[in-house]
Amino acid sequence: MKTSRRRFLSLAIGVSAGLRAANAQGYPVRPVRIFVGFSAGGAADIAARLVAQWLSERLGRPFVVENRPGAGGNIATEAVVDAPADGYTLLLVSLQNAVNATLYQKLKYDFVRDIAPVASISHENYCMEVHPSFPAKTVGEFIAYAKANPGQLNMASAGNGTGPHMAGELFKLMAGLDMVHVPYRGSPPALTDLLAGQVQLMFGPMSSSITYVKAGKLRGLAVTTATRSEVLPDVPAMGEFLPSYEASGWFGVGAPRNTPPDIVDRLNREVNAGLAEPTLKARFAELGATMFVTSPAGFARHLADETEKWAKVVRAANIRAD
Template sequence: MKLPRRQFLRLAGLAIAVPAIPRVARAETYPARPVRVFVGFAAGGAPDIAARLMAQFLSERLGQQFIIENRPGAGGNIATEAVVDAPADGYTLLQAGLQNAVNATLYTKLKYNFIRDMAPVASINHENYCMEVPPSFPAKTVAEFIAYAKANPGKLNMASPGNGTGPHMAGELFKIMAGVDMVHVPYRGSPPALTDLLAGQVQMMFSPMSSSIEYVRAGKLRGLAVTSAERSEALPDVPAVAEFVPGYQASGWFGICAPAKTPAEIIDKLNAEINAGLADAKLKARFADLGATPFAGSPADFASHIAAETEKWGKVVRTANIRAD
């Protein structure tokens, strides 16, 4: 039976509109149940702190719990794989970071391709590291540290939260640019690494400021320099590494990613809510106190940042011949 043109167009219009109804409803009702945010490192470290601050804001704002699940191991790959394999419905998210950009080169047999299999949702913050030593360490400046390291090649231990983590990469970049030889000692997260640094079991660490700034302020650790291009307002008396090693700059970053094919309307809603958090005066002050800088933008902005960081740190991995094990 041939339908009259007017009736055909009306029915066609309805057919086009119907799929849009659940898409709109899905965005309006999301989240309808608790959301899990996977963090690839132990509780108490910089990724965990950033994730919990944002999760608390989102929980209060959206009326559903954003629950942090720590899945440490394999440089964050365990947590990332869990999210890659999760349903693409917005209820399983990843606290992504610099380590994900590094792992693309560091691990040759990953079960996933981060850029292909993850959807960037929103960046959260940049975080500087602080080059720290125990108070008993003889060097009191970066220049003195470099001189000491060159006089004792291969005898200094450099702690990190694990292979491929931001602090590890900051240290490797420093080794390349300063021309020093140190032994990398990876830990399962920042807390145990800091414990040994405080005890003098290791001599140096590029530590995330959020997890170590109070030790520096209390004099339990000596902050030689921060890794930002300029001095940090959180530690104004501590110089930047670049004042001694021109051109040096390294900073960690965190953001939220979701499984690929997560509906665009859910990604856009999460992006808007996270950016609202980054504009919130109370949350901004909390980040600033920890030496972190809010890093807002669109999903596309975050995607571009991840791509650029993957290229930058891939070069460091290859130059330093870093291996996953």
């Protein structure tokens, strides 16, 4: 009897594993939604649409981007947390999610617990940008001007806790500056006011602002990466003025907790294949982004490291959600 029972259990486990593999192999059988917590046209939206297009072509089913801006990305994240864990509702994960763990005290979810890391996508680089009419032409001149005019300069961002905001707050802390933060609902409206001269400074995502810098409509003072960017080689790296400064956003894909591992692994493989594809890779490079390829476990470690890093900045700058 014991032998028969063991044999039955072994067969049952084998059948179950086979069904999971078959389900993953046949996935998807209907459209998949990718929720983005920011407005259309911004860096997160661009990254999501590039990956969605690749996955749609690769897997033969529509991957549809849904923008649900608001509450620092929490509206979109909560919608995915509450969705069925079947692989048909995904989240465009960003630096904002790591920041929100400290920024918001009463979230309705635990990001690390409730979102399964699926795949990383790219590192989003920022550029410290001012309106061409602004008197400072270098980071050093900007710091001197800001110190001579404390509290008089407005720094736009895509919203509280977003990558552009955190890059700016790190700059303020390291340079010892007093500037007013002006949060917007996404990068596009913030860039609109910067282009109009309504605000003086923004750490703009290069994917959505690089064309303005190249056209001379904005002046790039520094990129926020450790070294200069290949797409803006004449713009210094911030580390040339503030040693050890480095700030970059990043994007990835997440799914509801308990999404079948086989589906997670399939999505990871397909996203990684896209990041190695020359056309898609070149498109990200044109936007000033760099590929970020890792496994679900590697992406989970990255999320933990970023949450710890930016928690220190949130506390030191006394940043609040409202």
